[in-house]
Amino acid sequence: MSSTPSAIQTDALVIGAGPVGLFQVFQLGLQEIHAHVVDALPYTGGQCKALYADKPIYDIPGLPRCTGRELIERLELQAAPFKPTWHLQQHISSLQQQADGRWLVGTSDGTHFLTHTLFIAAGVGAFTPRKLALPELDAFEDSQVFYAYPPHEDAQGQDVVVIGGDDDALQSALTAIRQGAAMVSLVHRRSSLDASPEVQEAFNQARLSGRLHFEVAQLQGVEVKQSKLTGLKLITPQGAELSLACNFLVINLGLSPQLGPLADWGLDMSRKQLSVNTENFSTSEPGIYAVGDINTYPGKRKLIVSGFHEATLAAFGAAAHIRPGQKIPLEYTTASPRLHRLLGV
Numbered sequence: 001m002s003s004t005p006s007a008i009q010t011d012a013l014v015i016g017a018g019p020v021g022l023f024q025v026f027q028l029g030l031q032e033i034h035a036h037v038v039d040a041l042p043y044t045g046g047q048c049k050a051l052y053a054d055k056p057i058y059d060i061p062g063l064p065r066c067t068g069r070e071l072i073e074r075l076e077l078q079a080a081p082f083k084p085t086w087h088l089q090q091h092i093s094s095l096q097q098q099a100d101g102r103w104l105v106g107t108s109d110g111t112h113f114l115t116h117t118l119f120i121a122a123g124v125g126a127f128t129p130r131k132l133a134l135p136e137l138d139a140f141e142d143s144q145v146f147y148a149y150p151p152h153e154d155a156q157g158q159d160v161v162v163i164g165g166d167d168d169a170l171q172s173a174l175t176a177i178r179q180g181a182a183m184v185s186l187v188h189r190r191s192s193l194d195a196s197p198e199v200q201e202a203f204n205q206a207r208l209s210g211r212l213h214f215e216v217a218q219l220q221g222v223e224v225k226q227s228k229l230t231g232l233k234l235i236t237p238q239g240a241e242l243s244l245a246c247n248f249l250v251i252n253l254g255l256s257p258q259l260g261p262l263a264d265w266g267l268d269m270s271r272k273q274l275s276v277n278t279e280n281f282s283t284s285e286p287g288i289y290a291v292g293d294i295n296t297y298p299g300k301r302k303l304i305v306s307g308f309h310e311a312t313l314a315a316f317g318a319a320a321h322i323r324p325g326q327k328i329p330l331e332y333t334t335a336s337p338r339l340h341r342l343l344g345v
Contacts, residue, residue, distance in 0.1 A: 007112040010036050011322055013105055014084075014119045015092055018046025020292035020307030021121035022075035027315035029082030030331075030339060033117075033322065037084050038107055040091040042148060045072040047123050048304075054196065061305060071304075081343050087111060095265050103287060117318040120274060120283075120290045121311070122262065130253040132163070136222045137249070144229040145249045148172070156180040159245040161232060163219060164252030165193045170203045172250045177211050185213040185244055187234065217242060262294075270296050280317025281310045287321055289314040 012028050014021050017039035025035045041050060048068040056065050063071070087107065094106035098114070105113045129147035131137075137145050148168075160176040162169050165188035176184045186203075193200060206212035216236060223231030229249065234242040268275040268284035273296035276282060281289050291314050292307035300306070319328045333339050 007104060007114040008036065009114045010034065011115065012036070012117045012119065012318060013038065013103075013113050013115040014121055015039075016046060016121035016123060016292070016294075017041070017044040017086070017088070018121060018123050018292065019048050019071060019075055019304050020123075020311055021046065021119070022072070022079050023308050024119050024121055024291060024311040024314065025079040025082060025084045026075070027311050028119075028318065029079065029342060030333075031315050031319040031328070032342065033315070033318060034082065035084050035119075036087060036113060036115075038087045038090060038092060040089070042089040044076060044086070044088070045069070048072055057304075059303065059305060092262070097285070101287065116287060116322050118288045119311075119314060119318075120262065120288065120294055121292045121307070123293045129251065132219060132251060132253070134219060134222070136224075140222075140229045140249070144247065145251065147251050155248045157182050158247035159183045159185075160248045160250065161185045161187060161244060161246040162250045162252060163187045164254075165190065165195070166252065166254065167195045167199050168254075169250075169252035170195045170199045172252055173212055174199075174202055174206060176248075176250075177206055181248075183213065183245065184211065185215060185246075187215050187217055187219065187232075187244070189216070189218050189237075191216050215242065215244065276310075279313070280320075281314040282317055287318075289317060 011033045012035040014024050014035050014037045017037050021037060022044065025037060028035050039046065043049065045068070049072050053069040054067050056067055057071060058065055060066060060071060090107040090109045090111065092105060093108050096104045098104055103115050103118050105115060105118065155176060156179060158181055160181040162173045162176070162184070169186065170193065173184050173186045195203065203212065207214055215234060217234035219232055220235050221233035222229055223233065223243065229246060232244045232246045232249070234244060236242065263269070263272070267288065274283050274290040274294055276290050276295045276297055278297050281291055281295065283290050291310040293302045295310070316328055331339055333343065
């Protein structure tokens with residue numbers, strides 16, 4: 001791959017929109033470096049929102065207690081003055097250094113960036129939906145099989161089946177009802193559901209009304225007519241075989257972190273983590289920085305607050321890289337007119 005005129009040219013590209021990636025955007029903004037942000041999830045927040053959105057966090061400075069969702073909302077608000085450009089629901093697929101030292105970065109949807117600096121804030125990897133070990137479903141992905149609701153096509157009047165037992169799964173089923181699906185079924189391997197009381201109550205009411213069907217079973221096969229998915233073959237814990245009509249299948253089994261192509265980029269690694277220089281959290285390649293759980297160094301602790309420290313020093317390192325020979329002053333948001341101007345205060 002070589003440089004292309006269609007590539008988005010930027011000073012900074014951040015991989016990962018979790019808490020550390022969001023704080024990286026803020027720190028880059030203080031250095032007057034605009035950032036584009038890529039994340040595999042369809043929303044910002046990363047692991048913080050995907051795995052513990054409503055669970056309390058107690059070790060964020062100045063916030064005695066906040067949920068993962070609340071922390072992400074505060075970090076987004078903090079980064080907002082710097083107007084980051086989001087590129088969600090895509091992952092990085094290629095990386096190549098150019099003759100002028102910049103990096104050409106490609107994503108899964110064909111977007112390309114030409115960036116002076118690259119910040120890897122990918123946590124333990126890109127979060128991707130957990131899939132069922134049923135190869136027959138592959139042919140219907142993005143047409144009748146989805147990992148989030150609503151699907152790309154109109155499901156009104158169709159038979160929708162949701163697999164899963166957490167908040168996301170129940171919300172998918174309830175949304176399908178509101179949007180006019182003919183029949184909505186939730187399939188889970190256990191009778192107990194792992195959902196918040198409010199969502200569980202709405203789910204129970206939908207079942208009582210007859211608009212939602214709940215089946216304790218596991219998927220073991222599909223029914224196909226004229227190259228279209230028309231039904232599912234299920235098996236109950238007692239061994240009984242069931243058939244369920246299905247035009248749209250939504251699989252909500254949570255997310256799984258994947259290191260992906262990052263492992264093949266030639267960066268120095270140790271135990272699947274990127275080795276960094278703690279002066280500025282640069283990697284073995286100039287212009288590439290790693291912050292948060294993706295990096296390793298002596299004394300490393302996988303804490304959000306540690307990632308905030310790393311993002312701060314990485315932003316100073318990036319400013320020096322982008323503006324070589326120029327003094328990078330240390331200024332305080334309490335008193336600096338320049339920082340006040342940037343923050344709009």
